[in-house]
Amino acid sequence: MTVIYNSILETTGHTPVVRLRTLSAFASEILIKLESFNPGGSIKDRAAVSMVTGAERDGRLKPHGTIIESTSGNLGKSLALIGATRGYRVILVIDPKAPRSMVDFATALGAEIEMVDTPDESGGYQRPRIERVQQLLSVTPDAFWPDQYNNPDNVRAHFELTSRELLNDVPEFDALVTAVSTGGHISGLSAAVKQALPDAITVGVDAAGSAAFGYPFAKYSMRGLGLAWKPGNLDHSVVDRVHLVADYEGIATMRVLARNEGLLVGESAGAAVFAAVHHAYRYPGSRIVVMAADGGVNYLGESFHPDWLRADGLADKIEAAGITTPEGLVAAASRPTNEQVPTEYGLRTATLAND
Structure with a gap:
């Protein structure tokens, strides 16, 4: 069939x-x-669709709005796919550990990349990435942060x-x-x-x-x-x-x-x-x-x-x-x-x- x-x-x-x-x-x-x-090549597609759909439903994400998220790669690919199909601007905050192929995939779909290349005192990048997300949210109108770490969707x-x-x-x-x-x-x-x-x-x-x-x-x-x-x-x-x-x-x-x-x-x-x-x-x-x-x-x-x-x-x-x-x-x-x-x-x- x-x-x-x-x-x-x-x-x-x-x-x-x-x-x-x-x-x-x-x-x-x-x-x-x-x-x-x-379709985006990972399990993150399931979460991304759920988080974005939930935000659309309750008004946290408005038509033609901007999605901003911290990612090591796969969720970024998923959000880029959603942005291309549903008409959102997507800004991904990544670090040097993100595989090049993932970055290329997301940018091919129109996502914008923000690179955080200075780790915190423990050598990790997650906290500096989230700090950059918060900075971008404060200056970007109609921005939505999926917050994959804490989002119940x-x-x-x-x-x-x-x-x-x-x-x-x-x-x-x-x-x-x-x-x-x-x-x-x-x-x-x-x-x-x-x-x-x-x-x-x-x-x-x-x-x-x-x-x-x-x-x-x-x-x-x-x-x-x-x-x-x-x-x-x-x-x-x-x-x-x-x-x-x-x-x-x-x-x-x-x-x-x-x-x-x-x-x-x-x-x-x-x-x-x-x-x-x-x-x-x-x-x-x-x-x-x-x-x-x-x-x-x-x-x-x-x-x-x-x-x-x-x-x-x-x-x-x-x-x-x-x-x-x-x-x-x-x-x-x-x-x-x-x-x-x-x-x-x-x-x-x-x-x-x-x-």
Whole structure:
């Protein structure tokens, strides 16, 4: 049956779920939901449409207004897509870690770029980016800030829509493994999954160095996950366990997935799959669903490029850890840099004897 859409935004959702062939170790099954099939190439399309539509509905965003947001890339692509289709000016505040391909995508659709290139005292860029957003809001008429970190419409998109889609495709599973990011998709999706599958474990995957769960902040290389603070959208009560993945573990995993599964996924998805393999090691025989937030095309000039890996000091770490084959990845995930650990709430349910 032929379907004709009235807007590219209507193609958001209904992303495929693929079974991993070479990494479903320890008698477990790992399924990966590929959010790169959304029109803007990431899971952020779902949140962006929800946040903008909510603002249109209640008058916070007026016709021909301006959308201003802080982003490391993917949400910027989504907002640029919305701006082009609905007639909004879009200003994106980014930092030097934003992949060049993401910037090129957004500017091709008419978005304007504001670069923040001075980090704060901890080495992070999120706070300086938000400060620049606030400055722009004060001088821009009819401006709307989606505030992806604290906007409940971000969470709502995944609670109401993404979860329904996932549970229709995979009605039964034991664990949901996904990057923490701004807290929107993990909180909304996990809350809905726990209503349908009360015994399912949610593993929040974050960068080693992220402070979203109260750990000390430190610099890290991966994009798409990690924050210097706890975002308002992150509901710790629906996250059972946390796995802080090292840069070399997540980036090496995305490279193994490309060469052995034909799956070109992003850095946060690589980290999530690494955490999923570790979860399979600790919970043999599990059925595990991984959310792959974006695709690897965004990172071809960086994470998939040997010169970038060497310059960032990751090439030697990946080689030393042996994460260059599926077998090497499984072995490394059995003894990761950081073990997954229960959260305060997870202590009540998904605790292992050796935690």
